Amino acid sequence: xxxxxxSVHAKWIIGRVIGTKMLKTAKVRVTRLVLDPYLxxxxxxxxxxxxxxxxxxxxxxxxxxxxxxPEARSKHVKHELSEIVHKVGRVVDPLTxxxxxxxxxxxxxxxxxxxxxxxSEKLNELxxxxxxxxAESPSAQTPTS
Amino acid sequence: MVxxxxxxxxxxxxRTLEYLQKGEIIFKNRVKIMxxxxxxxxxxxxxxxxxxxxxxxxxxxxxxxVQIMMFKNMTPSPFLKFYxxxxxxxxxxxxxxxxxxxxxxxxxxxGKSEEVLQSEAQAKMQASNPANFGPKKYCLRECxxxxxxxxxxxxxxxLPKEMTGKYRAKMAESQE
Numbered sequence: 001x002x003x004x005x006x007s008v009h010a011k012w013i014i015g016r017v018i019g020t021k022m023l024k025t026a027k028v029r030v031t032r033l034v035l036d037p038y039l040x041x042x043x044x045x046x047x048x049x050x051x052x053x054x055x056x057x058x059x060x061x062x063x064x065x066x067x068x069x070p071e072a073r074s075k076h077v078k079h080e081l082s083e084i085v086h087k088v089g090r091v092v093d094p095l096t097x098x099x100x101x102x103x104x105x106x107x108x109x110x111x112x113x114x115x116x117x118x119x120s121e122k123l124n125e126l127x128x129x130x131x132x133x134x135a136e137s138p139s140a141q142t143p144t145s
Numbered sequence: 146m147v148x149x150x151x152x153x154x155x156x157x158x159x160r161t162l163e164y165l166q167k168g169e170i171i172f173k174n175r176v177k178i179m180x181x182x183x184x185x186x187x188x189x190x191x192x193x194x195x196x197x198x199x200x201x202x203x204x205x206x207x208x209x210x211v212q213i214m215m216f217k218n219m220t221p222s223p224f225l226k227f228y229x230x231x232x233x234x235x236x237x238x239x240x241x242x243x244x245x246x247x248x249x250x251x252x253x254x255x256g257k258s259e260e261v262l263q264s265e266a267q268a269k270m271q272a273s274n275p276a277n278f279g280p281k282k283y284c285l286r287e288c289x290x291x292x293x294x295x296x297x298x299x300x301x302x303x304l305p306k307e308m309t310g311k312y313r314a315k316m317a318e319s320q321e
Contacts, residue, residue, distance in 0.1 A: 012177040012228055014214055033205045033213050040160040042202050063216070065178075065228065082232075085180075086219060093220045094236055103184055103221045 008078045011068045014085065015049065017058045025077060026051045026058045028066060052080040061088035159202065168203025170248060171257045172211055178228035179204070182216045183239070193223040195244035227255060 019027035028051050031044040051066045052073055058064060063086040066079040073080075086092075091100050099106040158164055172179075181201070183193035197215060205213055225237040225247070235255065239247050257265075277284045290298035296308075306312050 010212075011230065013212060014178050014180060014228070030212070031214060033201075035165075035202075035206065040162065040165070042205055067232075086216075091219055093222060094226070095220075095222050095224060095238055100220045103187070103218055105221060 007070055007072070008068045012082075013049065013066050013079070015064060015066065017060055017062045017064055018048070020053075020056070020058055020060060022050075024053055024056055026053045026064065026081065028064055028079075049079055050077045052077050054081075057081075058084065059088060062086065159199070165203055165206040168200070168207045169256075170200070170204050170207065170252045171262065172204075172208045172255055173257055175229045175231070175233075176208075176211055176227055176255055177230055179211055179213045180216065180226040180228070181213070181223075182219055182226070183223040184218050184221070189240045190223045192242045192244045192247055193225075193239045196239070196247045199244060200248050225251070 013028075013030050015028040015030035017026050018029045028049050030047050030049055032047070033042040034045040035042055049066065051064070052069070058081065062084050065082045065085050067082040069078055069080050072078045092098065093100045093105070096105075098109075181193065181197055183197060184190040185194070201213060201215075205211070223239045225239055227235040227237070229235065237247075237250065237254075242250075273283070275285050278286050278288060281287065286292065288298065289295050296304070
């Protein structure tokens with residue numbers, strides 16, 4: 001039978017890992033939106049795929065991008081892990097690059113706070129120097145001499 | 146009750162074939178997967194939520210082979226991500242935008258343009274000639290008896306005697 005060598009229809013799919021108990025293989029659940037013919041509403045329809053994961057880096061609950069293999073690796077495994085899109089517990093916001101937990105950032109956005117302090121400090125320094133420029137210049141010269 | 150600038154009047158209108166067929170976004174062949182990350186609360190995700198409610202069914206209807214997945218409350222900022230056939234990924238930031246702006250932007254970057262759609266429709270028309278008769282899969286009509294004003298099918302009404310083959314054969318024999 002040459003049907004096994006023919007590659008699969010779905011070249012790229014995204015799904016959620018539901019099992020990693022097999023050696024170097026991840027069980028991935030892929031949901032597609034299917035229109036109910038009577039209600040005319042879209043519902044998620046699930047399908048499980050097996051994906052080859054050479055480094056066994058998937059854990060249950062990861063969102064994973066799979067790429068179709070050019071030839072089926074075994075009777076069931078026709079895809080391989082391309083990248084882990086969202087790692088469970090370590091989701092990274094793609095816009096800022098920071099770690100995220102739910103709808104909040106794990107570390108507070110501390111960059112902005114640091115900038116504010118330095119700005120205000122700089123303003124204070126400017127005020128001091130504007131008021132007493134003559135007093136500062138001799139005091140600066142004495143330690144050097 | 147949902148209003149959309151007068152295009153429809155109730156939530157049930159979202160579930161009509163007419164509404165689904167009105168979808169304008171038809172993706173280029175390279176787009177394989179579409180992912181929408183949005184939040185269920187918060188003003189910044191409002192546009193994304195409306196986009197999911199109004200436009201996703203239309204997009205899926207017009208692009209049945211694109212996998213669309215929705216993720217809720219995973220990141221603080223909403224975004225769209227498209228995965229193309231050659232491994233390329235497109236990230237679209239959607240924070241604070243209106244759902245109409247989002248759909249127009251998506252159409253501009255990854256949708257087939259009007260000219261491409263029209264040329265495809267033209268090619269399709271040229272491939273199938275309405276003047277041909279044949280199986281339903283390939284042609285509009287199977288037999289000329291289906292057309293109004295033509296001789297009806299002898300299966301439903303018997304032909305007049307002068308048109309039947311056996312009468313004509315008898316006449317031809319009697320003349321010789």
